[in-house]
Each structure stands twice: as structure tokens, then as C-alpha cells.
Amino acid sequence: MRYALALDLVDDPKHIAEYEQAHQRIWPEVRDHLRAQGVLDMEIYRLGTRLFMVMEVDPAVYSVQGMAEASLADPVIQRWETLMWTYQAPTPWTPAGEKWVFMDRIFSLASQ
Template sequence: MSGRTQRFCQALDLVDSEEKIAEYQRLHQRIWPEVAAHIRQHGVVDMEIYRLGTRLFMILEVDERFDGERFNQAALNNPIVQRWEEQMWQYQKPTPWTASGEKWVAMARIFSLQDQ
């Protein structure tokens, strides 16, 4: 491995319910080990989720093993990951800019200090 990483930033919304938001945050204090293993085995070396109100912002750091299409297909074929995703939909909802059938959507980078 070269150690080179790439960053992806994505957004998703939460259902506007204090109880559901609190439960979503609680569930993310320790996600299911099989879900964490699935994420790691596909080249995700770090993942962070931030929240402002009902808006979630996720940062993915991936290495050269990461292939988004393969990652998504493997998730669809993993019954434990599918159960996790189904449970998470109780708390999540698409942003107003999310296409039908999608969940987390990529955000466009508009500024980088390194480019200045």
C-alpha cells in the first residue's frame, strides 16, 4: 500500500425528532462490529460523521483499495449491513437535493486552502 488516501464528503438528513436524533447518536457510539469490518475491508481507513441540527456531514478517508461501486454492491449482498441500513432509515431521510433511491450524497468541494 502506498499510504495515499482520498477524501469524500457526503451529506444526509435526520428525521426532525429529538428522541430519534439522540437514539441515532447513541447507536453510532459503537456500531455493529460486522458493519465496521465491512467498511474497513473495502479500503475505508477513517470515517467521521458530524451533525448540525438535522443535517449530517460524513468524511470518508479511503485508500487505493476503495472502489465505490464494489463497496455498494458488497453492502447490498451483506445481510447484516442491510439490516443496519434498514434500521438507520428509521432516523435518516434524504436531503432536498438527493435523487430518488439514494441516501448519502456527495458534496462538492468549493474551497481548499492548499490551492491558495
């Protein structure tokens, strides 16, 4: 199963460069956490301050609730999320207190 999510970055070239640098080689604990939650692949793209994430998951393992609970229970993941939040900003459509927001698919060439 594939999900698309969006998030913004703080509009500061130094912060954007640091965010991109942090994603050149994420912490091994973060990588292992994602895989343990059923994330098979993840890519992040950037245009200006807007981020777009594509996440491929194993639907037999991954759940939004399970990922949230496991993330909150892991102090290393919490440190990573706190660090990343210094670079990130909610989109104008992001509910208060949330970060990455799931996007709605409006087109699929395969279904045409």
C-alpha cells in the first residue's frame, strides 16, 4: 500500500540544508523503527519549503495508530522527532499538533 504525505519546512536556507543533511543518513534506530512498523520504502521530495513523502507499507503490519504508539514509546524516536520539528512547520491545512498530513489521491494513470 502506498501513502502520500505533506509537510512544510521552516523558510530558512540554513535549516533546510541541515534537514536535508540529516536525511542523507538517518539514525539507524529511526531506520529500524520504520522497518519494524511495516514501512517497506519511504522517499521525501522537496519543492521550496514544501515536503512530499511517498511511503510504501506492508498493510499486514503497518497501521497509523500502531506507528504513533510505537513512536511515542521510543525515546530515540522522540529525540529524532523533536530535532526534526526544529526544521519543520505545519502546512496551512495541518490540524493543530500534527506534522505529516496524509494527502488524497486524485488521479491514477493505472486506473484510466
